[in-house]
Amino acid sequence: MDASIKEHKTIINLLGGGKKLTARLKLLSNENINEKTVYSWVRQGIPDRWKVAVSRCLLEDNIDISNYKKLLLPGLQLDNLISANNSVKIFSHSKVLKSDDKYLHNIMSKDELIKLYKMMLKIRRFEEKVGQLYSMGLIGGFCHLYIGQEGVISGIEMLAKDGDCFITGYRCHAHMVSRGEPLQNIFSELFGNEGGTSNGKGGSMHMFRKESNFFGGHGIVGAQVPLGTGISFANKYKNNKFVTFTFFGDGAVNQGQVYEAFNMAALWQLPVIYIIENNQYGMGTSVERASAMNELFRRGESFGIKGYEIDGMDPVSVYGNLKEICDKIREKPEPILIEAKTYRYRGHSMSDPGKYRTREEVQETRENRDPIERVRALLLLKKYISEEEVKEIDKEIREKVSKAADIAREMSNPDHTELYTDIYAGE
């Protein structure tokens, strides 16, 4: 056995043997590597393509990698590996909903789970109604629905504290709902009626709720990222402990200004959480067709920003994972990058032809990964609520949504004088 193979054998043993290493490499790479393959490395040596991943396992275990020079590929910079190691995948603690999943069972109280459930359901029913009204020609312009992604904002809302700040792109109705804006006002804005959140001057993509620190609602893809960074800059300047949640999509991650913002956030250690809501398509372009490096949670690595991938379809996991992270950065500010893997059931906007994905793909996600179904199942499983109550909650929310829409529809258009107000403040 030559020296390098001998060394590789030692390494495999150090990392817990073939079986353990296989599992770790699967997690790390997302590739379905076979246990037998890894066992064969004991005799044949670790192939070059796996050396980087194995090196990262060594680093994770704090094993001095410089002792194993034969493992290192020529030209491989150890420093790069170390910083790459800052990005750790956190896999959903509840990938499959199981009754013996202790993490899931204990992380949220009954009241919290019910609140979470109601929030998601409210967003869904609201957006469904919006879709319906849009199809009837009652809502103008662009209209981007959040259906399918409810778990992301709702999980985060459950851990947010008073004073925390929020900003997002144009897919912003859900954030208005979750931040507590009365539904009627959001409907009014969508209809372009008086009483709308922006007096009918913003529409679907530009909604704000300053009293809950929701800073919009921005129509230019990626622009909200420096803005959110600035909001967190102000929080640090004022020396409060508030966190800024800056949302953007997988489409926005290739805008240059996102990285300009990352750089400053890392340079100045700003208390900002960047949340990539990866719904897998930027309009009709899949992540694979748009991003050369599509592990988006690693996009902050060159700035030393820690990145985590979470299952955005599992709001309990969103809550659990982010709560820990938020508590830390309130005490010691730093930017964090979260990639929430999620999915939108509807088109990019209401005019989406839907040719870029199959109906089966959408159907499969709806049936197996739906965030609302997931929490409903948990509530029933834990006997927190009965089937009867589930129906009751749904009915109540549907009624509220319908009523809000009806009232908003009856409102008149904004007065003509609105045309010339709110151009300049203080006048």
Add this chain to the structure above:
Amino acid sequence: MISVRESIRDAIAEEMRNDPDVFLIGEEVAEYQGAYKVSQGLLEEFGSKRVIDTPITEAGFTGLAVGAAMNGLKPVVEFMTWNFAMQAIDHIINSAAKTFYMSGGKLNIPIVFRGPNGIASRVAAQHSQDFSAWYSHVPGLKVVAPFDSNDAKLLLKSSIRDENPVVFLEHELLYNEKFDIDNKEKIPNLGKAKIIKEGKDITIVSFSRGLLLALKSHEILKELNISAEIINLRTLKPIDKNCIINSVKKTGRILVIEEGWQEYGVGAEIISIAVEKAFDYLDAEPIRISGKNVPLPYAENLEKAALPQLDEVIQKSKEICYFKEKNQR
């Protein structure tokens, strides 16, 4: 006598002393003391929390500053030159200028974007452009173009106190110019022009460095017995229409000097105002003396030729005043 450069610095310093939410951010503003030495001494007085060096990242720090303004601070953003703000123009217009309106008056953006605008000296086209017309086109922005030290100090203080996004266009070639400060003048509201020379035969409107030419012309025309009224616009947006209209009603003639390109420019706007609102008072065609419609060249002679010329001003003024040589009126 105090230089325009120092006046700008003094205005920022005074406002920072008055209001802890005011801070200065930009490239080389702190340790380097300002690429054009405008921020000299500010780091020493206010520390690195409030005088902030950024990386070279215009889109990023402009967006960041607008975000900070949304969340209650009052940033003063320095662009090393306005040419570089092209990288950040989306945030100036889409994020800053439009948000108050789009939010139905919920979210105002109190921010000042400032830095040297217009031509510098022998740096060619990418570093020499007048953006006055660009920003003055946008509802929601206020645009200020100071001329002398008094303008620079008072208008900048007013801009920092304003609740809206203000584009503050300084001129590099005026930084070293020294002027008397009028201690009696109060901080004006933005939107008011100032008549700096009264006259009765012709109205000459200009702003920023164009006023050097206007003032020289005033002297020369005076010798020709033509009495020129010189208007310093001070604020380009909102523009002081009444000042222009009233002056034209008095003189019956208007000539505008601007360093920027003529087509679709500030001069076009001012002359439109005069024609629309004082048509019956005009005794001659309105005149624009502007930068030539070319990217600014590098060679000394070409650069000079691309700018508004004193000769042009005098010649055109004489023409529209029906001046006849050796036959003074």
